[in-house]
Structures are given as structure tokens and as C-alpha cells.
Amino acid sequence: MAAPLARTQLSKLKSISQIPCQINRIRNQTLSLNRLCQRSIFTSFVRPKTATKWKIGAGVAFVSSVFATKFITKSDAASEERPVSRHVKGILDIGDQKFTLYQFQSCPYCCKVRATLDFFGFPYDVVEVNSITKSQIKFSDYKKVPILVVDGNDGENDFTLQFSDSSVIMSVLASYVYDQTTTLQTIQTYYPGMKEKRGRKTVWDFPNKYFLMYGDNIADSRSEKERSSERQWRKWVDDILMHTISPNVYRTLGESLEAFRHFSDWGEWDKHFSTPTRLFVVYVGTLAMYIIGRVVKKRYNIKDNPRESLYEACDAWMAELGDQSFLGGTKPNMADLSVYGALHSFNGCEAFNDLMSFHAIRGWYDNIEAIINTHEGASQLGQKPAHHPNYIGYPHCN
Structure with missing residues (x-):
């Protein structure tokens, strides 16, 4: 560093002999x-x-x-350019395509996308984005994470596709799985982004983001009522559950600091960022997120004890499940993966430990985590998709 x-x-130095002293002084x-x-x-x-x-x-x-x-x-x-932080092997051969996820490790929206990629068994690279410089996503007009970039070859030409917004990315991946005759290039056209300038702020909207898009070859046999329920609860995650996270994780400065130290270890920031940058993010981030947590708490009417709002949101989710294992029935759907991603984002923090200790959601959480980690969604790709020329097939999971 x-x-x-x-x-x-260096341009200000008058002699070479001054360089070592100047370097040490700045450091x-x-x-x-x-x-x-x-x-x-x-x-x-x-x-x-x-x-x-x-x-x-x-x-x-x-x-x-x-x-x-x-x-x-x-x-x-x-x-920093666009270094790959790690490679997730997955279990699918997706042909001449490479998926790269730009993310913050502890971002709940990024966790939703990782849960979806892992559930279906897609191989992908992860690029951990520096939250200060964001230099890894300087190529993009969309300045938030997650961003999924797909590089590939359609048999004639190389192509690069960019998908932004966590809900859009999840819908794209699910559509790609359920309708196995439609290419990602075509699916991308189903999710147009609308950009609007509001003062100094650029706001993006993706009107279709909760909809799965199908062609004529539909592998999804669910009723429209089931699909509507999935969309409703995916939106609930973004509108309700997400807003309970920061007031709980960053409830006090002590919990905030503990969370950032955990995120540093979890995201292996020591491997990807310089020591001054890592320490800066940890300690200034501790203060910043504590303040943001208080703002979110007031804006969204989170209770004085934010644990109550978190537990009530989880109560609503468990009540909707009823006797079902998942909202999708015997298998998770996109709403299940969204709830899991939101909760998994603060796994290891005090708020998560409290939730798992005192709430009945733990059984559901443990079950879906096992399914995601064993890529059981890959059974949806048992048939050879026409746009995966090198796909060798994967046997259905039990």
C-alpha cells in the first residue's frame, strides 16, 4: 500500500533520497x-x-x-480493475458462457442472488466490490450491487450481457431454467430498465422484475394463483423484511462494530483490499451504518426494540407457509430464496443468533439452506437445453 x-x-520530491521518508510519512x-x-x-x-x-x-x-x-x-x-475474488464451481455445464457476480458479501440483495445461483447449481465467479472506490463496477452505469455479467459465444459472435437489480437477476435465472429454449439475450429484452434523474440522484426501475418470463415451451406447471403468491411475497421481502435488517444488525455501535468485523472475515477483505482501506471500511462503516440503521428505523416505523419488528415479519412468513415445507410446496420458489437471502446476509451477527434461538423460523431456514447447498434446483435442468451446446445433462435430484 x-x-x-x-x-x-513523487512529483513534489526534490531528490531521490527523500522518497523513502516520504513514502513512510504518507503511509x-x-x-x-x-x-x-x-x-x-x-x-x-x-x-x-x-x-x-x-x-x-x-x-x-x-x-x-x-x-x-x-x-x-x-x-x-x-x-483495482476487475479481479475475481473466488470461483464457485456449481454442477452445471452452461456451455460457452461465464457468469460473474459483482457484489458485497454481506449485502442482503447480493445474498438473494447467490442463493438463486447456488440453488440451480450455476458455476460463477465472484468479484468483491470495494465499497469506497467501487472501481470494479466503473464499467457500469448502474452503480449498485449486485450486478451479474454473462460473457459467452452464440456460435457466431462473442457477447456480453449485464443484468442489474437483485430481483431482475433472480427472475432472469429462473426464466432461463423454466423455459430452456430461450436464450439469455432474448430474456434480457423482457426486463427493460428505466432510468430517471431526480436531482443529483439516478433512480432505476424495472417494472417486470417480479415476473418470470416464458416462451411456448413452459416447464413450470404451477397455477397462476401460485405464481401470483410468489410475486407478492418477493415484493414483501423487498418492501418489509429488508427494512428490518439494518436497525437490528446495527442496533448499537457495539453490535455494528461486531458485524463489520464479521463481514471483514466473511468476505476475506484482507485478501482483496489494502489494510488502510479495510480498516477504514470497518470503522467508518460501523458509524455510518449505525446512523443509517436509526434513519431506516424511523422512516419505516420499526419498533423501539427492532427485534420485535424482525420477529413479527418472520411470524408473517411462517403463517403464510402454514403446513407447507416451503411457499413453493415441496421445493423452494423464488420467494423462499428471497427470504433466505435476506436472513442469510447477517448470519453470524448477534441479531441472527437471537433470531435462530428464539424463533420457529430456524427449522425452515436450516431446511432451505441444505437444499441450496446441494443445488437441488438443478433438477429443473434435467433436459438438455437447445442453447447450451455443451450441456451434458444432470440427473434429477431426489
């Missing part, structure tokens, strides 16, 4: 800022009753973040 940080300063400044953020945040949650120290701590962390970002963004953006 020292060399990239020093690179922007130490950046690391000191991260330690300052850590101490400031620690002071604020260890002694929360001291209002003055809390304000000072928050102010120092904010000023530090602005100053440090100038160095971190320049250095990391210059060195």
Missing part, C-alpha cells in the same frame, strides 16, 4: 487516521452517556474519512 500512496506525491498518516477513527468510535459506544465525547468522536471520524478517502480512493482505484 505504501508505494501507491506515495505515487501521487503512517493513513494508518494513523484509521486508528483515530477506531478510537473515536470506541469512545462513543463504550461511554454512550457522554454526549460531548460522542459528538467529538463522530466529528473526528467524519473528518478523518473525508481526508483519508482522498488517498485511499486514488491509490486503490489505480490498482
Whole structure:
């Protein structure tokens, strides 16, 4: 990290002998800022009753973040392109196509997409996006994650497709599975994105995102009532369940810091990002998400004890399931995968441990996790799809 940080300063040096000292000075400044953020945040949650120290701590962390970002963004953006963080083998041969998922490991929307890819057994690469620079997705007009990029060859030409928005990506993948004669290029046209400028903010909308699109060859034998229920509960996940997560995971500064340390380990940030960047994200992110959690809590009328709102949402889901194993019956549907992805996003945090300890949803969660991890959705691809020239078939799962 020292060399990239020093690179922007080299033009100011008057002699080569100054370079080692200048490199060390810049490196130490950046690391000191991260330690300052850590101490400031620690002071604020260890002694929360001291209002003055809390304000000072928050102010120092904010000023530090602005100053440090100038160095971190320049250095990391210059060195980060689109590196693959890991490869998920899957169990399907999808021919001359490669799926790449751009994500944050703990993002609930990204977890929804990973659950879908794993359920169907698709092989895919994962690119962990730097939440500060977002340099890995600078190729995209859509500046959020997840983004799924498909590179392939249709027999005549190479192609690259980009799918944005978690619900769109899930619908695309499911449509691709159920209608095995329609190419991804064609399916992409069914989900047009509408971009609108609202002041400085760019807002995207995908009107069809909860609909699965079929051609004439339909492998889905469900009734329209069942399909409508699936769409309704997928929307419920985005509109209700998602808003209970941040007030619970980041309920206090202590829980927020614990969560970010867990996310750092889970996402292997030490392998993908520089030490100053990782520490910066952990400690400034702790403060930022604590504040965002409080904003979300007020905006969406989350109860004073946010656990109650989380448990009530899970109560509603379990009541809808009734005696069924899943909303999809004997097998999960897209709504099941959406709920699982939302809850899995904070697996390992205190809020998740509390939920699994005190709520009946644990049985459902454990069952669907086992099904996802064994790729049981791959049984939908038992027939050789015409657009998978190299697909060798996969036997139906029990």
C-alpha cells in the first residue's frame, strides 16, 4: 500500500533520497487516521452517556474519512480493475458462457442472488466490490450491487450481457431454467430498465422484475394463483423484511462494530483490499451504518426494540407457509430464496443468533439452506437445453 500512496506525491520530491521518508510519512498518516477513527468510535459506544465525547468522536471520524478517502480512493482505484475474488464451481455445464457476480458479501440483495445461483447449481465467479472506490463496477452505469455479467459465444459472435437489480437477476435465472429454449439475450429484452434523474440522484426501475418470463415451451406447471403468491411475497421481502435488517444488525455501535468485523472475515477483505482501506471500511462503516440503521428505523416505523419488528415479519412468513415445507410446496420458489437471502446476509451477527434461538423460523431456514447447498434446483435442468451446446445433462435430484 505504501508505494501507491506515495505515487501521487513523487512529483513534489526534490531528490531521490527523500522518497523513502516520504513514502513512510504518507503511509503512517493513513494508518494513523484509521486508528483515530477506531478510537473515536470506541469512545462513543463504550461511554454512550457522554454526549460531548460522542459528538467529538463522530466529528473526528467524519473528518478523518473525508481526508483519508482522498488517498485511499486514488491509490486503490489505480490498482483495482476487475479481479475475481473466488470461483464457485456449481454442477452445471452452461456451455460457452461465464457468469460473474459483482457484489458485497454481506449485502442482503447480493445474498438473494447467490442463493438463486447456488440453488440451480450455476458455476460463477465472484468479484468483491470495494465499497469506497467501487472501481470494479466503473464499467457500469448502474452503480449498485449486485450486478451479474454473462460473457459467452452464440456460435457466431462473442457477447456480453449485464443484468442489474437483485430481483431482475433472480427472475432472469429462473426464466432461463423454466423455459430452456430461450436464450439469455432474448430474456434480457423482457426486463427493460428505466432510468430517471431526480436531482443529483439516478433512480432505476424495472417494472417486470417480479415476473418470470416464458416462451411456448413452459416447464413450470404451477397455477397462476401460485405464481401470483410468489410475486407478492418477493415484493414483501423487498418492501418489509429488508427494512428490518439494518436497525437490528446495527442496533448499537457495539453490535455494528461486531458485524463489520464479521463481514471483514466473511468476505476475506484482507485478501482483496489494502489494510488502510479495510480498516477504514470497518470503522467508518460501523458509524455510518449505525446512523443509517436509526434513519431506516424511523422512516419505516420499526419498533423501539427492532427485534420485535424482525420477529413479527418472520411470524408473517411462517403463517403464510402454514403446513407447507416451503411457499413453493415441496421445493423452494423464488420467494423462499428471497427470504433466505435476506436472513442469510447477517448470519453470524448477534441479531441472527437471537433470531435462530428464539424463533420457529430456524427449522425452515436450516431446511432451505441444505437444499441450496446441494443445488437441488438443478433438477429443473434435467433436459438438455437447445442453447447450451455443451450441456451434458444432470440427473434429477431426489
